[in-house]
Amino acid sequence: MMSRLVFSKILDDMPKLKVIVHHFGSIVPTLEGRVGPGWDQFGSRTSDEDYGALLKSLKKRPLDYFKHDFYPDTATFTSEGAMKIGFGFFDLDKVIFASDCPFDPEKGTMYIRETLRILDEYGMPKEDLDKVYYKNLERITGKTFVK
Numbered sequence: 001m002m003s004r005l006v007f008s009k010i011l012d013d014m015p016k017l018k019v020i021v022h023h024f025g026s027i028v029p030t031l032e033g034r035v036g037p038g039w040d041q042f043g044s045r046t047s048d049e050d051y052g053a054l055l056k057s058l059k060k061r062p063l064d065y066f067k068h069d070f071y072p073d074t075a076t077f078t079s080e081g082a083m084k085i086g087f088g089f090f091d092l093d094k095v096i097f098a099s100d101c102p103f104d105p106e107k108g109t110m111y112i113r114e115t116l117r118i119l120d121e122y123g124m125p126k127e128d129l130d131k132v133y134y135k136n137l138e139r140i141t142g143k144t145f146v147k
Contacts, residue, residue: 001021002019002021002025002026002028002070003062006062006065006069007054007058007062009057009058011065012058012059018071018140018141019071020071020072020073020098021070021071021073022073022075022098023073023075023076024073024074024075024082024085024090024095025070025072025086025089028066029082029085029086029088029089029090030085032063035062035063036061036062036063039055039061039062039063040061040062040063042054042055042062043055067089067090067091068091070090070094071095071140072094072096073095073096073098074095074097074115074119075098075115078109078111078114078115080118083118083119083122087122092131092132093131093136093139095132095136096136096137096140097119097132097134119133134146
């Protein structure tokens with residue numbers, strides 16, 4: 001979905017569009033090399049379609065769209081590794097707290113509590129945690145959630 005938004009030029013045509021992506025941007029942060037240097041060569045190995053022209057028609061590198069034009073959430077099913085990679089890839093001012101459900105399941109892992117624990121133990125200053133927990137979402141939506 002993220003690549004379709006980039007290559008369809010919707011993000012170029014609608015620069016104020018805010019797209020929240022689930023699971024810390026899914027696999028994009030782990031494939032930074034493919035999305036970066038790999039897609040910088042987009043179209044250089046194909047002859048049936050002019051993908052090079054598509055690449056040139058974008059206003060910036062594909063990697064820059066992924067890093068700066070999406071708002072990832074923290075719903076990683078308690079994966080500390082995914083959070084570490086996600087925080088290393090995305091700007092802190094883009095990250096918002098989220099989970100897959102409004103309440104933890106009755107049986108099994110306590111997703112929300114574990115996500116809170118991981119974030120609290122991540123070592124971020126309170127000001128940065130507040131951005132993730134609510135301030136970033138307030139800024140991008142224009143709504144106040146915590147008074």
